[in-house]
Amino acid sequence: MSFAPLQNDTFLRACLRQSTEYTPVWLMRQAGRYLPEYRETRAKAGSFMGLATNTDYATEVTLQPLERYALDAAILFSDILTVPDAMGLGLSFQIGEGPKFARTVRTEADVAALAVPDMEKLRYVFDAVTSIRKALNGRVPLIGFSGSPWTLACYMVEGGGSDDYRAVKSLMYSRPDLMHQILAINADSVAEYLNAQIDAGAQAVMVFDSWGGVLADGKFQEFSLAYTKRVLAQLKREKDGVEIPRIVFTKGGGLWLDEMKDVDCNALGLDWTVNLTKARALVGDSKALQGNIDPNVLFAPPERIDAEVASVLESFGKPHQGEGTGPTHIFNLGHGISQFTPPEHVSALVDAVHTHSRRIRTQK
Template sequence: EELQYVFDAVTRIRTELQGRVPLIGFSGSPWTLACYMVEGGGSDDFRTVKAMLYDRPDLMHHILKTNAQAVASYLNAQIDAGAQAVMIFDTWGGALADGVYQQFSLSYMREVVSQLQHEKDGVRIPAIVFTKGGGLWLEELADIGADAVGVDWTVNLAKARALVGHKVALQGNLDPNVLFAGPQQIRAEVTKVLESFGKPAAGSGHVFNLGHGISQYTPPEAVTVLVETVHEVSRAMRSDAA
């Protein structure tokens, strides 16, 4: 019943937005969902869920496997309802230690990606993965089968492009708090992000985005400045590259 509700809701939104904007489906990652399930909400240190991870890794793996199956089904339902791309948000993967991340977060995102529909009605459905604080693991993220990797604002886009830009597209990575600055500074920071990635080239794509979620307090007019600047600067860069 819940998946049918998702299907009906996404189908309704798709009908309303048809031809105007792309429709992107999304879900939390298995690990991020486990954090909320065990902690009961957000946390400063994720002490409870990480204690479970170390004390009862068997139980944590059971939770994560169950979550991975649910996330894959949820995203596939969104694809069936018309989502044109899907994204997995691993918001709390960066809270894990190196080595632990690969075992308890990355491996389950790989499992989700492997179960996704990658084509619908003859059209490619891109999959995007994102780990907040995951700059250390860019090469590993780029190898789990997704089409694009999101990066947060701590990552240098030029270096990320040199490292994995030939394997996947990159998405990101403006600090969301830039949108509380004035219009001139917003334009300057947006331009820096685009110039950091560099001019477009075959086999190396970039989707401009914030480095994480937008604040509910963000002034709408600041978003307008952002969008207009992205359009203006990116068009100029493509023109220069032609």
């Protein structure tokens, strides 16, 4: 399968800690409910899963933010819960309630029934990856993604989102053996899933450990980080001779950056609680850093957005310039964009990133 040559590889170069003319920017959940065109397409699809499982619709909504904004990467339109859905847990999305599973995983029998799913059940995702990559026509790179083994387990045990993670933490503390079994199956499933996305055309892959930060110190390393490492160890490093960057984002993971700097990935995503100056000093030369403006900055007036963007870029400092590799930065939010965000404020953010990051590179 052949694709058009890449016209803008700024994001990929930054992931690989290579020099770029400006700091690349993309946004978590950049294709989503804050865009009126997305809401129109979702209405046509009839439901979230109707959108995600239809190749044409998934392609359309992935490209929508790129029509509006000068973003430096596209991210596959999908959901982190496609993998447990393919395991037969029965995923549905209720308006205003978020994702729900018809079946939970809480007992020995539930765990015994779990297995790495047949990837053909996720063919709609891989077809979407190929379709999006073709539709991009080399404009920017395409990012594939999955939830982390721990984050998937949270939803599988809880049966949906949770305020207190009581069910999953109860299982973890009372039956750690069962928890480890779930996580091992999840890790191997996620690795296979991401490799299939790479085969379909994804040019970078990201692991979202959205709920790693709810764990106690020590438990994070044992039940989250260890299984993210198990995923990374199995991922394809390149496709057709081109390196495929690997990004890991742990919301609430700033406490463990010292341990995460040695994880086998190219870039670490940071939430807004982390100071980039300190993170850069801690992580050193081993990783690109991605993030990390507070998504709620986007509710401020454009001139304040501009100032906050400049502050984030200056906290990272001047990225690596010239030959070889060194510290680099990919601008992003510290978590997903809010559905209530004014679309024109995103324009202010993207333009500010490109303008200020060029200015910072020319400073003495």
